[in-house]
Amino acid sequence: MKIIRAKDYDELSRKAANVIAAQVIVKPRSVLGLATGSSPVGLYKELVARYKLGDLDFSGIRSWNLDEYVGLTPDHDQSYHYFMYDNLFNHVNARPENIHVPNGLWKNPEADCAAYDAEIVEAGGVDLQLLGMGTNGHIGFNEPDEVFTRGTHIVDLAETTINDNKRFFASAADVPKQAFSMGIGTIMCARKILVVVSGENKAQAVKNACFGPITPKVPGSILQLHPDVTMVCDEAALSVCGDLVK
Ligand code: GLP
Numbered sequence: 001m002k003i004i005r006a007k008d009y010d011e012l013s014r015k016a017a018n019v020i021a022a023q024v025i026v027k028p029r030s031v032l033g034l035a036t037g038s039s040p041v042g043l044y045k046e047l048v049a050r051y052k053l054g055d056l057d058f059s060g061i062r063s064w065n066l067d068e069y070v071g072l073t074p075d076h077d078q079s080y081h082y083f084m085y086d087n088l089f090n091h092v093n094a095r096p097e098n099i100h101v102p103n104g105l106w107k108n109p110e111a112d113c114a115a116y117d118a119e120i121v122e123a124g125g126v127d128l129q130l131l132g133m134g135t136n137g138h139i140g141f142n143e144p145d146e147v148f149t150r151g152t153h154i155v156d157l158a159e160t161t162i163n164d165n166k167r168f169f170a171s172a173a174d175v176p177k178q179a180f181s182m183g184i185g186t187i188m189c190a191r192k193i194l195v196v197v198s199g200e201n202k203a204q205a206v207k208n209a210c211f212g213p214i215t216p217k218v219p220g221s222i223l224q225l226h227p228d229v230t231m232v233c234d235e236a237a238l239s240v241c242g243d244l245v246k
Helices: 009-026 041-053 080-089 109-122 159-168 184-188 200-211 219-225
Strands: 002-006 031-034 062-065 067-069 128-131 153-156 178-181 192-197 229-234
Touching (some): 009 031, 009 041, 009 192, 009 229, 062 080, 062 109, 067 080, 109 153, 184 219, 192 200, 192 219, 200 229
Parallel strands (some): 031 062, 031 128, 128 192
Antiparallel strands (some): 067 178, 153 178
């Protein structure tokens, strides 16, 4: 795992945007696995700015998003579908037919999740998967558990996650209790993985995921087994790693 140190969130966003920009330039038909949450907001802004400068072309890319809250319609302003259009797709030239986000209203979760994974395989697999990380070490919405999950599936959100994400909703009671999420298996099939982590509240999760035992109790720890992971962290997120990160 390669860990890149950034002095603050802005530098983190620029460095991470460089990795995605390089991917899109080198392979214009890239399959991107995209993420939501506050961590990637800055890098999406960077990508939009570079598109506006004429340096990036998204017309060939195909994308599959990591996760979505169960029960939120795509036009709900806290749905991840809405987030992706608001932060990226409304501002660049990706083709709507190439953009995929799990639908919070899927009626047959098992079949719909399996079909989502099958579409990714059909497209040739994910070239570059973007991830954030939860304070409990979750990736996507794969919460700490006894086992690693395989494919896209329905998840019961952990109390910590509901608590962390209530800042986006009127109250904790309004945060959906379940989500659809790519599985650990889906994520680990990506050829390259880019993780962005910012803030002191993530510092212990970063240390556990990068240097602790590989265990489903810290879902992000599985990334130690992937051959091509780049993690971009700001100083605050690395604050308990000490000399483990140069
Ligand atoms: C959210 C999302 C994850 C995200 C993580 C961190 O709940 N499901 O995909 O990476 O938790 O979120 P944030 O970047 O807002 O801290």
